[in-house]
Amino acid sequence: YWTKTGQSGIYNREWSTYLSWLWQEEAPILVLGAIGTALALFRARSYLIVFCAFWSMGIFAAYSLVPYKTPWLALSIILPLTIMAGYLIGETYKPGTRALTAVVTGAALLFSLYQAIDVSFVNYDNDAYAYIYAHTKRDFLGLVSEIDAITAANPAKKDIGIAVVSPEHWPLPWYLREYTHVGYWGHVVDTSEPIVIALKPQVPEVERQLGGQYREFSTHELRPGNTLVMFVRKDVYP
Numbered sequence: 001y002w003t004k005t006g007q008s009g010i011y012n013r014e015w016s017t018y019l020s021w022l023w024q025e026e027a028p029i030l031v032l033g034a035i036g037t038a039l040a041l042f043r044a045r046s047y048l049i050v051f052c053a054f055w056s057m058g059i060f061a062a063y064s065l066v067p068y069k070t071p072w073l074a075l076s077i078i079l080p081l082t083i084m085a086g087y088l089i090g091e092t093y094k095p096g097t098r099a100l101t102a103v104v105t106g107a108a109l110l111f112s113l114y115q116a117i118d119v120s121f122v123n124y125d126n127d128a129y130a131y132i133y134a135h136t137k138r139d140f141l142g143l144v145s146e147i148d149a150i151t152a153a154n155p156a157k158k159d160i161g162i163a164v165v166s167p168e169h170w171p172l173p174w175y176l177r178e179y180t181h182v183g184y185w186g187h188v189v190d191t192s193e194p195i196v197i198a199l200k201p202q203v204p205e206v207e208r209q210l211g212g213q214y215r216e217f218s219t220h221e222l223r224p225g226n227t228l229v230m231f232v233r234k235d236v237y238p
Contacts, residue, residue: 012067018060018074021130025115026078028108033081036088049087056080071133127224136171136223143220143228144175147195150237151179154194160236161193165206168199168226194236200227 022030033056040046040053060077063069085108092101123129125137151160158179164172167186176182181193188198188205196214198206203216206229214231222228 011070013069015064017069018064024130028112029081029085032085032088036084052080052083056084071131137221139221162195163191163193164197166199194233196231198229200229203229
């Protein structure tokens with residue numbers, strides 16, 4: 001099964017994919033780790049360090065040769081490269097090169113910190129970043145805000161009925177965890193709940209099912225390729 005998965009599918013990419021991903025997101029570790037690996041093999045003073053050098057090269061080569069590539073598998077490559085980067089810093093932090101090593105290490109740490117903050121809090125839904133994978137778009141939060149606004153104006157408050165007929169809805173259950181009457185059906189059902197949430201391809205079927213008692217209230221992108229459409233009963237929120 002895994003042999004077939006590794007040879008075909010939507011995750012198949014070029015051999016250089018991990019190299020480009022690491023250059024984009026882990027440049028300090030990639031550069032320092034590569035230099036550390038070369039230094040360890042050149043000096044060959046420690047069995048452990050030489051083993052780690054071959055580990056970093058071997059796993060990088062193996063993962064690059066297998067067509068199946070996903071961002072989380074890069075973790076297995078980052079670990080030995082980080083060890084080799086640390087080895088390089090330790091070997092060069094000596095009289096004569098101590099100041100230069102401190103500057104390079106500090107710059108590498110600051111740049112890595114900047115990248116971590118950027119991808120975690122600023123561009124966390126930017127498709128241009130390799131690590132942004134099957135992510136939730138920030139537009140999705142607009143759907144949650146609209147539900148909160150509707151319920152705030154309704155006597156039922158958070159006891160209001162919500163029918164989620166979309167098969168794709170996570171992380172909606174987390175954001176609606178305080179709502180007591182939410183049903184996650186995964187397919188179109190006969191319902192009279194005040195709020196109905198569907199996936200965009202389901203809209204024609206939902207409109208036929210609901211008739212003229214509802215209106216399409218808004219659409220929000222959940223993640224790439226998945227757009228949620230909210231219907232609200234006309235007597236609930238005109």
